[in-house]
Amino acid sequence: MRYSGWKVITQGLLGNKGWTPAWREPAPKAEYDAIIIGGGGHGLSTAYYLAKNHGLRNIAVLEKGYLGGGNVGRNTTIVRANYFLKGNQEFYSHSLKLWEGLEAELNYNVMHSQRGLINLFHSDGQRDAFARRGNSMINQGDDAILLDREGVREHLPYLDFEQTRFPIYGGLLHPRGGTARHDAVAWGYARGADRLGVDLIQNCEVTGIDIENGKVVGVQTSRGAIKAKKVGIVVAGRSSQVAAMAGMRLPIESHILQAFVTEGLKPVIHHVISFGMGHFYMSQSDKGGLVFGGDLDFYASYAARGNLPMVEHVMEAGMTLMPMIGRAKVLRSWGGIMDMSPDGSPIIDKTHIDGLYLDCGWNYGGFKAVPASGWCMAHLMATDQSHEVARRFRLDRFRTGHLLDEEGTGSQHNLH
């Protein structure tokens, strides 16, 4: 069924009885040409682009829980292309372009809203660094505007500019940055993939990867063995466990990142604001909730919930930056399990096993990468070659020293 405004009106008049399920619930077949492990944003977009761009039809996505139930449903929905390093830049630039056409592409309202993102700076040195980053974004073909203090004040008059610890000197505005509806992205790709014949199989946990003579031949699952010559592991949050089924040890440490949302308020924050010095960022959802978060809890964890010291730290940073939010009530908080890599950048690469591919290590930047990650992972699985914009996301770059350390913080997983 094609969705449209007309459809909403006619269905409304007919008592909404004509809507059909957005995707099928197929039973797993005995064999597929390609299997994607993981039905999150990245797995679903990989399946979609494998079918759409590369003409594969006999594809399955295996998901141990329900579609979109992992980090794609647990993030703070920010979409941006403000990276500095060659290797990251072209990838996120490609991703943002895909975002801009995503709703038309998928015939699905993902509520992509380019409301502008402002990264604040608080010293002369930081201004220089942001000017350099902005120039680099412009050279890449994206947009960036360096704002002085008065420029920021025009956009964000409610900030506390004179706070003693980090007085605001200005900000780097990325007008094409913004947010999207996280669940809708997973659902839109799921529906799109299903319409192209992809089998989306939920409640199907992969328990083993079958390898013969250095080649992948299929997977073992909670719903029986399934054969496939190509298998993609797209399970950020659980990458180490699934890769261990193929005898691999990954450069990944899992960490917890918390996020928070307040009760719904009238529209008050029209941008995405990032306050790096205080480890705080915020936007307001279309429903009215202030969505905000901070930094990692800093210790390895799979708990999907954090500890109170980081809650306190985030609230303090928020109050430092915008005291006006002090009376908003926090509705809920949650934690996501991050695949932290030693340089803060992801991995989209082949493995040493023929036919086994890996998409992981998204740190806390995975949401905005959903379209390009699927695009590039599909390209890799279909052609056995890295896509042009993802060719530096190599699995062996830590050994060879070709790091993509955007923050320049060294090879400790939790420092990115």
Add this chain to the structure above:
Amino acid sequence: MRLTCPLCGPRDRREFYYYGHEDYLQRPGPDAGPEAWDDHLHLRDNIAGEVRDLWYHETGCAQWLVVTRNTVTHEILSTELVADRKKKGVRA
């Protein structure tokens, strides 16, 4: 989360700096080669369950601790001074 320092007793998590898995105690020799260093610095078992990792009692006694804990439940199972382990001759 509270950790029990063998010297200072039960203390708030904020007094400690987390470094990473106890693998860091097994530093390869300078001539060990890139594979050994890659393994030491980057690769992790990354277990969901019981692990042993290194914490530094930064605002307490400034000792390094090996903490045995569960990464799924956040339960702290035991703590030990790195210095004590070295005295016992334990190599991680």
